[in-house]
Amino acid sequence: MAEESSNNIVPFQKGDAGQAGGGSLSSGGGGGTFNGMEARVKALEDDMKKILQDTAEIKGMLRAAPSAVDFGELKGRVNSLPTTAKVGTLLAIAVAVITIATRWTDFLAAVQ
Known part of the structure; x- marks a missing residue:
């Protein structure tokens, strides 16, 4: 890895993970690769479904709230x-x- 400059910008080096032809996908800190990615995406999709359900409930409550009139x-x-x-x-x-x-x-x- 290249040395950090004074403004905390690190240049992208050829061969780093994630670059085309450069190897496997790295996670935030777990050292993971593509293994387990499907489970992580599934968990995010489930969380998104919960968020959409909560949003629908909030919209329903707002429709039932008194109007400006x-x-x-x-x-x-x-x-x-x-x-x-x-x-x-x-x-x-x-x-x-x-x-x-x-x-x-x-x-x-x-x-x-």
Whole structure:
């Protein structure tokens, strides 16, 4: 193997594994060759099938999720709910009406 340069680039040498006519396939660190490659590819294919199944499940969940229109409708309904100020005003009016109704005779006597 050639000596590494300062930028960590190693030149490809003729006869290295993987080059046409240069020998067998090397793995990442196990020193393997083509032997066992079929089992490794099979494991990758099985993992890919699981990923595709998970992706299909996620797509199904996203289709069932509320749309932007549903959220917009919900926001409109929430905005139409009475605020604390509106509830306070209605409560004050109700108390005023009850007070006037219970003291109506006193009110008439004061007016006359």
